[in-house]
Amino acid sequence: MPDLPEAPGAPPVVVLVPEDPGASVLTRLPGVRAVVYRPGAPLPPEAARAEVLVAHGIEPEDAPPLLAALPRLRMVQLFSSGVERWVGVVPQGVRLSNADHVHGVAVAEWVVAQLLAHVRDLAAYRTKQQECRWEAHRTGTLVGARVLVFGSGDIGEGVRARLVPFGCEVTMVGRTARAGVLDQAAGVAAVPAHDVVVLALPLVESTTGMVGAGFLASMRDGAVLVNVGRGPLVDTDALLAESRTGRLHAILDVTDPEPLPADHPLWTAPGVVVTPHAAAITADIRERIWAAVARKVAAHLTV
Numbered sequence: 563m564p565d566l567p568e569a570p571g572a573p574p575v576v577v578l579v580p581e582d583p584g585a586s587v588l589t590r591l592p593g594v595r596a597v598v599y600r601p602g603a604p605l606p607p608e609a610a611r612a613e614v615l616v617a618h619g620i621e622p623e624d625a626p627p628l629l630a631a632l633p634r635l636r637m638v639q640l641f642s643s644g645v646e647r648w649v650g651v652v653p654q655g656v657r658l659s660n661a662d663h664v665h666g667v668a669v670a671e672w673v674v675a676q677l678l679a680h681v682r683d684l685a686a687y688r689t690k691q692q693e694c695r696w697e698a699h700r701t702g703t704l705v706g707a708r709v710l711v712f713g714s715g716d717i718g719e720g721v722r723a724r725l726v727p728f729g730c731e732v733t734m735v736g737r738t739a740r741a742g743v744l745d746q747a748a749g750v751a752a753v754p755a756h757d758v759v760v761l762a763l764p765l766v767e768s769t770t771g772m773v774g775a776g777f778l779a780s781m782r783d784g785a786v787l788v789n790v791g792r793g794p795l796v797d798t799d800a801l802l803a804e805s806r807t808g809r810l811h812a813i814l815d816v817t818d819p820e821p822l823p824a825d826h827p828l829w830t831a832p833g834v835v836v837t838p839h840a841a842a843i844t845a846d847i848r849e850r851i852w853a854a855v856a857r858k859v860a861a862h863l864t865v
């Protein structure tokens with residue numbers, strides 16, 4: 563792909579972008595010169611002036627030589643909303659910027675889809691169809707379900723907004739308490755009173771391994787744990803042990819480890835549903851991410 567044309571306005575801020583048609587969204591930003599870089603290839607001469615690196619297609623472990631070659635770098639813009647793999651990689655004084663407010667709708671929709679499929683027992687009906695059995699059975703409903711959502715960002719909020727119309731009673735848990743939002747300790751204490759616990763948290767020190775044996779044991783019989791945050795929020799061994807009791811259900815879009823090896827016991831653990839970090843993967847995901855990147859670069863131009 564040739565370098566992208568320069569937007570009007572001078573002097574332009576040089577933004578290094580991966581080779582991707584979506585990068586053209588940056589050329590619509592006045593004052594930006596988007597320059598394509600190819601991981602592993604020699605850097606273009608404009609890299610010496612680059613203030614922003616849109617880091618996509620490069621693993622954080624491979625990034626240090628590239629970062630060291632960008633003397634005017636002020637911001638690293640990620641394609642992901644989670645930043646945990648880049649913390650400590652980006653040099654001091656360089657802002658690490660995530661792609662936020664990108665996946666809320668898609669991931670919340672996935673949570674609702676999974677919960678509806680669970681309470682209405684759709685998997686059992688799929689099996690009955692495969693066996694050509696015309697046989698109805700009673701199922702649960704989401705109406706009146708008490709749902710505890712850890713994480714009050716756009717994903718957690720998207721889950722709340724979509725579950726309330728289904729008749730769920732939703733309680734939010736955030737990093738700090740505020741009106742209508744419990745803090746993390748109060749949230750953990752509230753687990754036994756809920757039918758569904760949704761994890762939509764970032765992975766930081768205080769959330770790593772947060773769902774361990776004690777947390778799982780405090781969930782009521784038949785409760786559902788949904789993880790759309792990061793795999794290591796949950797202690798996998800504790801979850802495997804709990805799954806053997808048959809007491810709980812777990813619906814996991816993220817796992818620890820990831821990708822989940824084909825012979826990992828989580829795949830076949832009783833009551834566990836696994837999808838491959840796919841909740842946000844809709845047809846328009848690239849457009850959503852590039853729009854967020856453009857928003858973040860535009861905000862950088864004003865600081």
Ligand SMILES: O=CC(=O)O
Pocket residue numbers: 641642643644645665842
């Ligand atoms: O998991 C996806 C992301 O962090 O964007």
